[in-house]
Amino acid sequence: MSEILASTPKGHIEVRNFSLAYETIEGPVQAVTDTQIHVKPGEFVSIVGPSGCGKSTLLNAVAGFLKPTTGIVTVDGERVNGPSAERGMVFQQYSLFPWKTVRENVEFGLKMRGMPRSQRERAARTLLGLAGLEAFEKHYPEKLSGGMKQRVGIVRALATGPKVLLLDEPFGALDAQTRVIMQQILTNMWQRLKISVLFVTHDIDEAIFLSDRVYCMTARPGSIKAEIPIPLERPRQQSMMMSSEFLALRRGLMSLIREESLKAMGGEINDMGMQGLSIELHGHSLADVI
Amino acid sequence: MSSPALVRHPEDSMPATAIAEAGPAPAATPPAAPPSFGTLALRWYRLNRAGLRAIAIGVTSLIAFLLVWHLLTTYRVVFFVRFTNVPSPLAVYASFSKAMHDPKFLMHILLSCRRIFIGFSLAAIVGVPLGLIMGRFKLVHEIIFPVAEVLRPIPAIAWVPMAIMLWPTNEQSIVFITFLGSFFPILVNTLHGMSLVDPVLVRAAQCLGARERSIFREVYFPASLPHIFTGLTVGMGVAWVSLIAAEMISGQYGIGYFTWEAYSLVQYADIALGMIAIGVLGLGSSLFIRGAGRLVMPWRTT
Numbered sequence A: 001m002s003e004i005l006a007s008t009p010k011g012h013i014e015v016r017n018f019s020l021a022y023e024t025i026e027g028p029v030q031a032v033t034d035t036q037i038h039v040k041p042g043e044f045v046s047i048v049g050p051s052g053c054g055k056s057t058l059l060n061a062v063a064g065f066l067k068p069t070t071g072i073v074t075v076d077g078e079r080v081n082g083p084s085a086e087r088g089m090v091f092q093q094y095s096l097f098p099w100k101t102v103r104e105n106v107e108f109g110l111k112m113r114g115m116p117r118s119q120r121e122r123a124a125r126t127l128l129g130l131a132g133l134e135a136f137e138k139h140y141p142e143k144l145s146g147g148m149k150q151r152v153g154i155v156r157a158l159a160t161g162p163k164v165l166l167l168d169e170p171f172g173a174l175d176a177q178t179r180v181i182m183q184q185i186l187t188n189m190w191q192r193l194k195i196s197v198l199f200v201t202h203d204i205d206e207a208i209f210l211s212d213r214v215y216c217m218t219a220r221p222g223s224i225k226a227e228i229p230i231p232l233e234r235p236r237q238q239s240m241m242m243s244s245e246f247l248a249l250r251r252g253l254m255s256l257i258r259e260e261s262l263k264a265m266g267g268e269i270n271d272m273g274m275q276g277l278s279i280e281l282h283g284h285s286l287a288d289v290i
Numbered sequence B: 001m002s003s004p005a006l007v008r009h010p011e012d013s014m015p016a017t018a019i020a021e022a023g024p025a026p027a028a029t030p031p032a033a034p035p036s037f038g039t040l041a042l043r044w045y046r047l048n049r050a051g052l053r054a055i056a057i058g059v060t061s062l063i064a065f066l067l068v069w070h071l072l073t074t075y076r077v078v079f080f081v082r083f084t085n086v087p088s089p090l091a092v093y094a095s096f097s098k099a100m101h102d103p104k105f106l107m108h109i110l111l112s113c114r115r116i117f118i119g120f121s122l123a124a125i126v127g128v129p130l131g132l133i134m135g136r137f138k139l140v141h142e143i144i145f146p147v148a149e150v151l152r153p154i155p156a157i158a159w160v161p162m163a164i165m166l167w168p169t170n171e172q173s174i175v176f177i178t179f180l181g182s183f184f185p186i187l188v189n190t191l192h193g194m195s196l197v198d199p200v201l202v203r204a205a206q207c208l209g210a211r212e213r214s215i216f217r218e219v220y221f222p223a224s225l226p227h228i229f230t231g232l233t234v235g236m237g238v239a240w241v242s243l244i245a246a247e248m249i250s251g252q253y254g255i256g257y258f259t260w261e262a263y264s265l266v267q268y269a270d271i272a273l274g275m276i277a278i279g280v281l282g283l284g285s286s287l288f289i290r291g292a293g294r295l296v297m298p299w300r301t302t
Helices: A055-063 A102-112 A117-130 A146-159 A176-193 A204-210 A238-242 A244-271 B003-008 B010-022 B037-047 B049-074 B089-100 B103-136 B138-151 B156-166 B170-195 B199-207 B212-250 B255-264 B268-296
Strands: A013-024 A027-039 A044-048 A070-075 A087-090 A164-168 A196-200 A213-217 A224-229
Touching: A013 A055, A027 A044, A027 A055, A027 A196, A027 A224, A044 A055, A044 A204, A055 A070, A055 A087, A055 A164, A055 A196, A087 A146, A087 B199, A102 A117, A102 A146, A117 A146, A146 A164, A146 A176, A176 A204, A204 A238, A204 A244, A213 A244, A224 A244, A238 A244, B037 B049, B049 B089, B089 B103, B089 B268, B103 B138, B103 B170, B103 B212, B103 B255, B103 B268, B138 B170, B156 B170, B156 B212, B170 B212, B199 B212, B212 B255, B212 B268, B255 B268
Parallel strands: A044 A196, A044 A213, A087 A164, A164 A196
Antiparallel strands: A013 A027, A013 A070, A213 A224
């Protein structure tokens, strides 16, 4: 436990001159181009952007699942060469092992590290207690609600004491109420563990509410369009989401993303050959109508 | 007359499995705890009504089957099919009680079971690991798959002459046939299970520090288990089919040989007895596999 609840922040993520292209029969398709991001130790940073902009691609590259075509990804100065327990990841689809109980899921990373059974059982119980899940340690994931599954997913990713936590739209499949509770839980854990978080979402409110800083990405091929610091005080309350400060940030981010979404959609509309659309819009541009 | 109906309707066969599944249920009456025994029994009845209904219908349907069989044979019905020489249920029962005291009959059964055990176990021991390895390593798949695909459509029975040439003893060739029959369903289903493993689970394991061997043991293998057990169940069925055919052609002992011999010796009741014995043994072994599957996969509640 002592190493999990470290006192000094850790996990400095740096992504420099990053680009990533997929090979296809028609030649390489650029998913992300010319991107620089960084997450300071202990910082909570979100990436938002229109769907298909490559934000998950970027996250997967930091996790080590994808190799950049150009540029490098480093964590605390060490180059990322593949997935590792130093970078915990939480997936949208929960991705708990269905054949393992809640506790066995949480223990998995410790088991991989070779920790003896009794020791990792104790560690897993403590962590499950922090997330209010001790009563469910013997349940199989199938029996849990979406919110509980994702809590297990987060606890499992944190159990090995990673330097950074990467989350790929982790609350996308949850209902609104559960989502809010999960955001609180994540905030609490992050503040306790003092690790850096890179959070991908398409939900602007969520990004503002959680983050110290938000990166907004352009439509495909994705790159960083803007970097917005979120100066809201912590601890943050739900009520803050009605404050003028919050709403101003929201408006700014909204318009940034809308521009990019329209660009992405405009492309698609042309692709589908929907030329008739402009007639129906009576001369207004698509942007005006939406 | 009504026999086509008996054969055709799948509903008739369903209660049989329902009985098998719900078998131990009636014995599991809850103990008389704080709430009175009466209320508990009533509650238990309400919760298990559907199961009880299935059992009742299943038993009725089996009795009806026996009754129709009895009537068809006692009246020696000839209606497209001839029941003139078909033994009645009572005649079969008589030969059954005689056979129970006949060590030779028991030996036939024991030998068949031994052949199934050896042939099927070998098929599982070779088929499951081979499927797992083929599913994980492309090169192994590319080398072995074409050969397997060419050999797979050949029915195990067609291997009988070849098996007799290949193996020095009859016993070995029969076990070989049984092995072949169950091998391909096991291999193909294991491969299928491997191809369906969720890649996100593999990535989750990698993120938690799992290396190749651990991923194989902790992710690929358990994720494929449901399909492996489908393969084992199908393989067990085909093993019996192949065994009986092989015994009828080249055997000297075994329940398939017993059935065929009964025909040659004009002991008609023994034909039906042999058939029923095969059916019971087949059902028993597939129930065994299903039970093993439940033990191995406690997370699958259904």
